[in-house]
Amino acid sequence: xxxxxxxxxxxxxxxxxxxxxxxxxxxxxxxxxxxxxxxxxxxxxxxxxxxxxxxxxxxxxxxxxxxxxxxxxxxxxxxxxxxxxxxxxxxxxxxxxxxxxxxxxxxxxxxxxxxxxxxxxxxxxxxxxxxxxxxxxxxxxxxxxxxxxxxxxxxxxxxxxxxxxxxxxxxxxxxxxxxxxxxxxxxxxxxxxxxxxxxxxxxxxxxxxxxxxxxxxxxxxxxxxxxxxxxxxxxxxxxxxxxxxxxxxxxxxxxxxxxxxxxxxxxxxxxxxxxx
Numbered sequence: 001x002x003x004x005x006x007x008x009x010x011x012x013x014x015x016x017x018x019x020x021x022x023x024x025x026x027x028x029x030x031x032x033x034x035x036x037x038x039x040x041x042x043x044x045x046x047x048x049x050x051x052x053x054x055x056x057x058x059x060x061x062x063x064x065x066x067x068x069x070x071x072x073x074x075x076x077x078x079x080x081x082x083x084x085x086x087x088x089x090x091x092x093x094x095x096x097x098x099x100x101x102x103x104x105x106x107x108x109x110x111x112x113x114x115x116x117x118x119x120x121x122x123x124x125x126x127x128x129x130x131x132x133x134x135x136x137x138x139x140x141x142x143x144x145x146x147x148x149x150x151x152x153x154x155x156x157x158x159x160x161x162x163x164x165x166x167x168x169x170x171x172x173x174x175x176x177x178x179x180x181x182x183x184x185x186x187x188x189x190x191x192x193x194x195x196x197x198x199x200x201x202x203x204x205x206x207x208x209x210x211x212x213x214x215x216x217x218x219x220x221x222x223x224x225x226x227x228x229x230x231x232x233x234x235x236x237x238x239x240x241x242x243x244x245x246x247x248x249x250x251x252x253x254x255x256x257x258x259x260x261x262x263x264x265x266x267x268x269x270x271x272x273x274x275x276x
Contacts (some may be wrong), residue, residue: 001069001098007032008042012056017042028087030096031060040064041085045146049161066091069098073108076100077274086268102267106245109273115236121272122233122254122265128153131160131221138166138220149251151261152224159261160251161224168223230255233262238272239240240265 008017009031020029021044028043040062053059066089067076079204080088080102090098128151142165144147152161230253231240244252244267256262 001100001104003098004088005096005099006032007096008056009034010057013054014056014059014138017056017059018047019068022225026052026087028085030066030089030099031056032096032150036057036096038066038089038091041083041087041089043085043087043092044070045148049245061085064089066096066206068092073105074274077105077271080105080268081271081275084268085157102250102271103248103275105271106241106267109241109270110238110245112238114238114273116273117234118231118237118240118265119233121237121269121276122263123269124263126151126264128157128159128261129163129220131224132219134217135220135223136217138163142168149264149266151253151264152220153261157261159228159230159255160227161221162228162251162253163220163224164250167225228253231265232257237270242271244270 006024006026006029008020008031010031010033017029017031021027027045028041031039031042033039040060041064042056042060045054046059046061050059061083064083064085065079067079069090069092076088080100086101088100089096090100109251112233126147127141129141131152131154138150141150149160149162149164150161154160228249229243229249231243233254233256240252243249249267251264251266253261254263254265
């Protein structure tokens with residue numbers, strides 16, 4: 001686990017959690033009360049899916065069961081999968097003492113010698129987007145599917161890239177002061193200098209985009225990551241975990257023996273290898 005984690009506190013506002021996520025580059029945070037006791041987890045997605053909710057306490061997932069420092073990694077993997085969270089709190093005596101992410105557990109898989117093929121863990125029901133698809137359509141596809149990354153193909157169905165929610169962040173040009181004003185943050189004080197941080201700009205731009213539902217009409221080809229790293233469906237998961245961890249990839253496209261796209265594997269998918 002990573003000790004001394006960043007936490008959000010209730011009562012508070014959504015902007016407080018967003019700024020913390022942005023400053024530290026996180027997509028989720030443990031939440032504590034005024035006494036420092038564990039309350040739950042808030043995720044960027046929860047905030048995005050409830051753009052009119054300002055009170056942080058109403059955005060917290062209180063059903064996320066944390067793990068204890070002495071718990072086995074299999075317990076952590078099972079709870080990540082069950083709750084669908086990428087930031088699992090580690091709690092001792094009601095206090096958050098650490099946090100676990102899939103990247104932490106990928107290290108365990110990498111060193112496990114587990115040579116089961118990734119085909120046993122990958123997702124085949126992934127629908128790619130055509131590289132000429134407008135970004136507004138890609139945005140809607142991500143919102144409705146709950147996925148934060150999608151493969152991109154050309155007119156012949158060949159993989160040419162991958163697009164993530166971060167790529168969408170970069171397409172929005174928002175005036176900083178206008179965004180803060182419209183988001184109800186009149187005094188940004190200490191955060192003024194923090195606008196130089198890419199994470200802060202990206203999170204706020206994405207939030208502003210969702211609230212205003214304004215996404216550029218440019219084709220996804222302009223913002224996708226071209227020629228992404230890929231793995232084959234028969235590759236062993238310990239090697240796939242190594243690629244993900246060393247490249248800090250949350251997902252990888254999977255190809256079949258004919259070099260054709262046959263699915264995607266996400267870091268959470270590999271957590272299944274540690275359960276049971």
